[in-house]
Amino acid sequence: DGGITQSPKYLFRKEGQNVTLSCEQNLNHDAMYWYRQDPGQGLRLIYYSQIVNDFQKGDIAEGYSVSREKKESFPLTVTSAQKNPTAFYLCASSQERQGMAGANVLTFGAGSRLTVL
């Protein structure tokens, strides 16, 4: 079955450590996204990538980094510069259709919950 796999599901990190969250999709989607969700809040966009080897900052990119070396993969690194990294992280992908950007539905992974000790 096609879908998005995020790992790990749960992750604990000490302050000052970098950590990388994995996101792999087999949907052959062009675009991929990383969102952060805090308790009782909506999702906020961290980074997104519309094609391989290209990505753009979202609304809250500070303290995060990404890469897009392969179409299927879009890992997110939470660096020590991120002041409050404890959150639920969701990866998504979409098939971009020209001229219909508003209609492109995002498919989400199951999420990764990061806790900083």
Add this chain to the structure above:
Amino acid sequence: AQKITQTQPGMFVQEKEAVTLDCTYDTSDPSYGLFWYKQPSSGEMIFLIYQGSYDQQNATEGRYSLNFQKARKSANLVISASQLGDSAMYFCAMRATGGGNKLTFGTGTQLKVEL
């Protein structure tokens, strides 16, 4: 700038009844899409329904329908014949063509279906 507002932090509905979850939006872009997602306690986001800004008719998907009132900039989700499995967090989201393809979310409404 795009903005989504969901004013109902929590809602209760009895099983088999219909419920309306409110969503208002703000954008200056004439071309946009409106989405509703369901998030169960497991955390995954499940796509429910989509409405395009140029669509003449309200979208429907099974028990879900979207009450789209363009002049009022509202896109309320109506769930008919509520089931216990509908208990979840519901998010309204918008994506505008001129907004860099970013999907902007509201803060969500927690729905609880009771017997």
